[in-house]
Amino acid sequence: MGSITAYWDDSFVVHEPPAGEFEAEWTGRLAKREPHPDRPERLLNVRAILRTELAEYVSWEPAPSATDEQLHRVHTADHVSEFEAFCAAGGGRLTAETGANEASARAARHAAGAAAAAATHALDAGLEDVPYACVRPSGHHAQPAQVDGFCFYNNAAVAAEEALLADAVDRVAIVDWDVHHGNGTQEVFYDRADVLTISLHNDHWSWDPEAHPQTGDVDEHGAGAGEGYNLNVPLPPGTGDEGYADAFDRLVEPVVEAFDPDLLVVSAGGDAGTVDPLGRNVLTKPGFEELGRRARRLAADATDGRLALIQEGGYQVSHLPYATLGTLEGVLGLDSDVEDPFAWLGEDVDSARRRIDEVTAHYDRWWPLD
Ligand SMILES: [Zn+2]
Numbered sequence: 001m002g003s004i005t006a007y008w009d010d011s012f013v014v015h016e017p018p019a020g021e022f023e024a025e026w027t028g029r030l031a032k033r034e035p036h037p038d039r040p041e042r043l044l045n046v047r048a049i050l051r052t053e054l055a056e057y058v059s060w061e062p063a064p065s066a067t068d069e070q071l072h073r074v075h076t077a078d079h080v081s082e083f084e085a086f087c088a089a090g091g092g093r094l095t096a097e098t099g100a101n102e103a104s105a106r107a108a109r110h111a112a113g114a115a116a117a118a119a120t121h122a123l124d125a126g127l128e129d130v131p132y133a134c135v136r137p138s139g140h141h142a143q144p145a146q147v148d149g150f151c152f153y154n155n156a157a158v159a160a161e162e163a164l165l166a167d168a169v170d171r172v173a174i175v176d177w178d179v180h181h182g183n184g185t186q187e188v189f190y191d192r193a194d195v196l197t198i199s200l201h202n203d204h205w206s207w208d209p210e211a212h213p214q215t216g217d218v219d220e221h222g223a224g225a226g227e228g229y230n231l232n233v234p235l236p237p238g239t240g241d242e243g244y245a246d247a248f249d250r251l252v253e254p255v256v257e258a259f260d261p262d263l264l265v266v267s268a269g270g271d272a273g274t275v276d277p278l279g280r281n282v283l284t285k286p287g288f289e290e291l292g293r294r295a296r297r298l299a300a301d302a303t304d305g306r307l308a309l310i311q312e313g314g315y316q317v318s319h320l321p322y323a324t325l326g327t328l329e330g331v332l333g334l335d336s337d338v339e340d341p342f343a344w345l346g347e348d349v350d351s352a353r354r355r356i357d358e359v360t361a362h363y364d365r366w367w368p369l370d
Pocket residue numbers: 178179180269271312313314
């Protein structure tokens with residue numbers, strides 16, 4: 001059972017990208033500006049449902065600010081200073097879809113600091129008290145010198161680097177079930193064998209050749225010493241609870257167990273959720289509960305119980321809290337009586353299975369996959 005420590009800073013709900021036409025810039029063609037999909041309500045609703053439903057299990061800790069040293073292990077010094085200067089000047093759009101305001105620099109620092117603190121906490125506490133970085137902005141699209149996809153600093157990568165400083169840690173596995181490709185995390189560790197990166201995502205390809213050159217396809221499998229240590233699982237639209245469980249059974253679990261990491265970091269996005277406007281997969285709250293259970297079991301089997309959860313995306317502001325509640329209930333091993341109010345779409349199990357066949361066939365030259 002155990003408990004959860006959630007890391008939080010109020011700046012997480014003050015950071016806000018400019019409004020427009022959903023994530024795109026305002027053109028004046030429409031009647032009304034729409035808030036950017038990365039809205040503060042996302043995280044306010046997550047905190048609210050955890051306070052309502054898991055109050056006796058979740059304690060809240062202040063998220064520390066990441067130091068320059070922590071950020072510079074992942075990002076260039078120019079990237080950090082230029083982003084901070086941009087925010088100090090009032091913010092605006094940095095790419096077609098990614099923007100910031102004056103609060104974003106603090107929020108991004110504390111999000112990265114929360115992730116680093118979560119990694120350290122996981123090494124100390126194990127599964128007795130699992131850390132959860134309840135953060136905005138997300139991190140997994142941020143590359144060493146490039147913001148992308150609503151992300152500025154790569155929180156999961158900062159967490160992995162922090163853990164690797166510990167004597168007890170030689171290898172870290174990052175499993176990313178956000179519905180978008182964890183291209184930034186991939187980029188940070190692409191030529192390294194000490195950090196295994198696995199991303200399960202919609203097969204959405206690149207949305208911007210400059211900010212996002214990676215495709216997320218299986219052939220991006222790492223390079224040099226890192227060959228075979230980056231796995232992409234591009235899932236077809238309509239992949240849901242059974243499809244994700246199948247991908248864990250046939251790929252994520254055998255690969256992570258063979259890698260034998262000392263810490264499992266989960267980039268726990270909620271945007272594979274069934275009504276998310278920025279994803280086409282149909283995970284329900286029970287599906288997220290199953291992912292949470294599997295993450296806990298995998299950490300117990302493969303890492304001596306070291307597990308750190310980091311919030312990534314999730315853009316339907318009423319569904320994301322149910323997805324996150326499900327994930328944490330699964331991690332805690334609770335039988336939930338809270339139902340998903342939006343679970344009515346069927347899933348395309350056959351297409352998901354066929355794709356997972358192709359993905360496992362690609363990676364079985366490096367890993368013990370059937
Ligand atoms: Zn996402």
